[in-house]
Amino acid sequence: MATLQKSIDKRNALIKATIELVNNNGFHATPMSKIAKMAKVSPATIYLYFENKQDLVNQTYIEVKAAYTAYAFATYHLNMPVEEGFETIWKRIADFKLKDCENAMFLAQCDNTPMIDEPSRQEGIKHLEPLLELWARGKKEGIIKPISDYLLYAYAINPLSFLMMSAKRSAFTLDKTHMEEAYRAAWNSIRVIK
Amino acid sequence: MATLQKSIDKRNALIKATIELVNNNGFHATPMSKIAKMAKVSPATIYLYFENKQDLVNQTYIEVKAAYTAYAFATYHLNMPVEEGFETIWKRIADFKLKDCENAMFLAQCDNTPMIDEPSRQEGIKHLEPLLELWARGKKEGIIKPISDYLLYAYAINPLSFLMMSAKRSAFTLDKTHMEEAYRAAWNSIRVIK
Amino acid sequence: MATLQKSIDKRNALIKATIELVNNNGFHATPMSKIAKMAKVSPATIYLYFENKQDLVNQTYIEVKAAYTAYAFATYHLNMPVEEGFETIWKRIADFKLKDCENAMFLAQCDNTPMIDEPSRQEGIKHLEPLLELWARGKKEGIIKPISDYLLYAYAINPLSFLMMSAKRSAFTLDKTHMEEAYRAAWNSIRVIK
Amino acid sequence: MATLQKSIDKRNALIKATIELVNNNGFHATPMSKIAKMAKVSPATIYLYFENKQDLVNQTYIEVKAAYTAYAFATYHLNMPVEEGFETIWKRIADFKLKDCENAMFLAQCDNTPMIDEPSRQEGIKHLEPLLELWARGKKEGIIKPISDYLLYAYAINPLSFLMMSAKRSAFTLDKTHMEEAYRAAWNSIRVIK
DNA sequence: CATGAATGAGGATTCATTCAT
DNA sequence: TATGAATGAATCCTCATTCAT
Structure with missing residues (x-):
């Protein structure tokens, strides 16, 4: 023990x-x-x-990524309406990036660098499934734009990484108001606007 | 000589x-x-x-960044209406990321890594001035949301980097249609929606 | 127990x-x-x-060497005539190298390497006494050449190690016929030729 | 220069x-x-x-082996009678082991150890060709025993390595007389005895 | 006796940088 | 200006050995 x-x-x-x-x-x-x-x-x-240095970062990456997605989906339920579901997940992700800044930055660096090997990268992506399913549902219901998941991710989720990095580096602070504005931008970029 | x-x-x-x-x-x-x-x-x-390795990457970064912004603003004029101006710049940037992929990827890696020193990073940012001015004008005219430039950048410009990286790595291809969709998402995320 | x-x-x-x-x-x-x-x-x-790694190999060496000489002299009797005695011992040694190849190779490597410390090496040599006595007797009787035991050993016994190593490494096979030929060569190199 | x-x-x-x-x-x-x-x-x-440590020893081995064989065959001529030819070569080899002791010991250690890789070992063997040809001639003329070259080498040449190592280690000294005796033993072990 | 975890010392190799030419 | 050779300082990793249990 x-x-x-x-x-x-x-x-x-x-x-x-x-x-x-x-x-x-x-x-x-x-x-x-x-x-x-x-x-x-x-x-x-x-x-x-x-096993070696590469293995150390790979495993670190996988572990952090798992913690990240676990946090992201913790309060989400499959029976939530699409918009509520998205908001729930998005805010949890934002929360993670704010509060667990160290881990979030690590993921950001991993995702933009030839530092993690391909298998571990794939392993990390797997956990995003629930979000992709939500989007599929949203598309079917005509709420989410019928475009590639890569595009949805690029506009709905990825900007948070940029904002977090900027917050770390420069004078920009990522407060409650900014978060609300960011959420509006994210949602507007992927929802169907009538 | x-x-x-x-x-x-x-x-x-x-x-x-x-x-x-x-x-x-x-x-x-x-x-x-x-x-x-x-x-x-x-x-x-x-x-x-x-001078040394650090200086080599710094200078490389500054040079590429300069080429990038020069390309981005080459067809933009100060007297363009805000929306047209944004579209002009955005499409040039997108074009750069598509055609000058090597350089664009280099910038992406620099921007997400403790690889470039702070002074050079600042130097690189300077060239974005015209875009910030355009946004200022847009905000005054009630066309662009009155939010931090960081937020605008995060949603209007930065997603292109993610899309380019994804295109490099996975099966996702960044064709004309995707680009048009991306532009809509970008514009929708920053414009004032009545 | x-x-x-x-x-x-x-x-x-x-x-x-x-x-x-x-x-x-x-x-x-x-x-x-x-x-x-x-x-x-x-x-x-x-x-x-x-005690430590060196001690482990030393003891291994001594043990294997003891087993080797025990086997070599097992069928030899002090009252055998010189030539018969030599043939008896030689054939047992040859037999050992053929059948207990692992052990024989280990000894060969020890004997050609600064791997065993001097005391253990001396300890290993002690067991050869009966062969040296046989040679002494043979010299006295004018059957064996009156030359240094080192020379006798070099020509009568040591070549077997080389043959065994060759057999291990290359296509050469050490069969019955070869053994008989080897024995003739060994005996001819140390006996007095009238 | x-x-x-x-x-x-x-x-x-x-x-x-x-x-x-x-x-x-x-x-x-x-x-x-x-x-x-x-x-x-x-x-x-x-x-x-x-390239690396292995390459260093490999090249050292090949170089020393080449020097060794060059020395061994320097005074030998193809038109010498078999016995004279053998004596010529044998004495040169013996000479090398006596005078160029460092190099000779290095070769001995290489030849009894998994220290040199197979290609380099093969490379080293190539240079022995003239001796094998001499033996072939000797066999044809009925002067050398019609047995495997491995056996001939084991009895005619290899004992010199053992003697050299013994001389290095113990009180045994490899003087002119010993050399003459060794030569007799070597020759007797491979020649046809009528 | 027996062990698995822990470690400090050391080994092969690489690399940014300098120097003699 | 240009270079290839040279290097000292690191870096990753291994291993004989010890220790707490």
């Missing part, structure tokens, strides 16, 4: 350190030794939990 | 090689030696044109 | 694993962890039976 | 260092850093001349 818990703790510490360091320096500029040090572990210990 | 031209050629070859290699491998996974080899130049020669 | 037997089994398993792995990869390319895994034992357990 | 010579010198220094260190410690116990230090070169410099 105690020893199993300690193992889990160590793994978590490693993943957390990876996120923080990669966020600040990028994948290749964060040596294993620093990750080890931040996780208060010997460099060699990393290799008890992960 | 022949020798001046040769110098410019070399510099350009280096910048081109940097873009291609960083696109495929990321900043830290592209050694100076490879850049030199691809540019058909000795590693030492790089240091005649650039 | 059941537990004593289990201890002996473990020790033997470790020695066997050492031989097999060192044969295939060499001393320094066989990690303790692999030895442990092959012996179905924890790495830490090795240190209950052996 | 001068710079080419310096390159050659460095390569030679590296090869020499490799031989000496591998002789004393074995392949896996000689770090590249030590080789570099002994050759008075930075570790990174090794990789300008050799």
Whole structure:
């Protein structure tokens, strides 16, 4: 028991350190030794939990992505009307990006970099299924525009990443009002306007 | 002069090689030696044109960003009505991302990574001025929503980067129809809807 | 005792694993962890039976060498005539190299490498005494050439190692006929030819 | 000129260092850093001349083997009678093992270890052709026993390696007399005895 | 006795950068 | 200006060995 818990703790510490360091320096500029040090572990210990550096980021990515989608869909129900469903999911995602900024930034960096290998990337995408189904329903009901899911994602969801990065970097702050405005923009970009 | 031209050629070859290699491998996974080899130049020669690796990417970034904005605003005139002006700029940007994919991808990677230093990043942003002015005008005229430029950018422009990356990676293709749909989504997300 | 037997089994398993792995990869390319895994034992357990890696190979060497000489002299009697005695021993040695190939190869590698420490090497040589005595007798009787034992060994015994290694590596096969020819060559190289 | 010579010198220094260190410690116990230090070169410099550690030993092996066989056959002529030819070659080989002890020991260790990869090993064997041809001639003329070349080599040539190693290790000295005796043993083991 | 987890020291290799020419 | 050779400082990873249980 105690020893199993300690193992889990160590793994978590490693993943957390990876996120923080990669966020600040990028994948290749964060040596294993620093990750080890931040996780208060010997460099060699990393290799008890992960095959190599690539595996470490891959697994970190998958884990964070899973947490992200779990959070995103936690309050969503299949029987919600389309618009309510979308708003529910969108606001949870926005919430995640605001509150779990470290993790969100890590995902953003992973998604725009040849840092994660293809299989892990695919693995990460799988969890988005409920959103795609909601959109399919919305299209059938004539509420959502009948366009590619890539387009819907590009306009409805992805801008949040940009806003979060901007908030991190510049003076722009992502407050409640901005969020409401962002939501309107997102919804308007994908709904059918009569 | 022949020798001046040769110098410019070399510099350009280096910048081109940097873009291609960083696109495929990321900043830290592209050694100076490879850049030199691809540019058909000795590693030492790089240091005649650039202070160090960081300086090389910074300058590459600024140069590409300048080319990008020059292209974006080439057909835009200050006396265009707001909507026409936006459409003009938007379509040029879209065009750039489609046709000058290498450069566009490089910018996307730079913008989502701690790879470029802050001063160069600021330098790159400066060139967007005309777009911001257009938006200011649009807001005054009640055509564009009175919200932060960050939000406008996030919904009107940034999705194009996501679409381009998706097109590069997956089976999604960014054809004429998609572009038109994307434009509608972009415009709808920022215009005032009565 | 059941537990004593289990201890002996473990020790033997470790020695066997050492031989097999060192044969295939060499001393320094066989990690303790692999030895442990092959012996179905924890790495830490090795240190209950052996002081360290060097001690493990040393003891393995001595043990195999002892088994080798025991086999070599098993059918030899002190009252045999010199030639018969030599043939008896030689054929047993040849037999060992053919049938107990793994062990024989291990010895060959030890004998040509700075892998075993000097004391253990000396320990291994001790067991050859009966052969040296036979040669002494043969010299006295004018049957064996009056030359250094090193020379006798080099020509009478050592070639078998080379033949075995060749058989392992190349297409050469060490069959009955070859063995008979080898014996003639061995005997002719050390006997007094009138 | 001068710079080419310096390159050659460095390569030679590296090869020499490799031989000496591998002789004393074995392949896996000689770090590249030590080789570099002994050759008075930075570790990174090794990789300008050799692809990796394996390539370094392989090339060292091939080079030494070539020098060895060149020396062995330097005074041999195809029109020599078989026995004279054999004696000529044998004595040159013996001479090499005595005088160029470092190199000879290196070869011995390579030949009894999984240290050299198969292609390089084959490359090394090629140079022995003249000896095999001599033996073929000897067999045809009824002077050399009609047995496998492996057997001939095992008894005529290989014992010299054992003697050399013994001389290096123990109190045994390989003087002129011993050499003469060794030659007699070698010749007797392969010639047809009427 | 036995173990699996943990580790520090060290090894092969790479790379940004410099230097002699 | 241009270069190829050279390098010291890292970096990833392995491994003999130890320790808590």
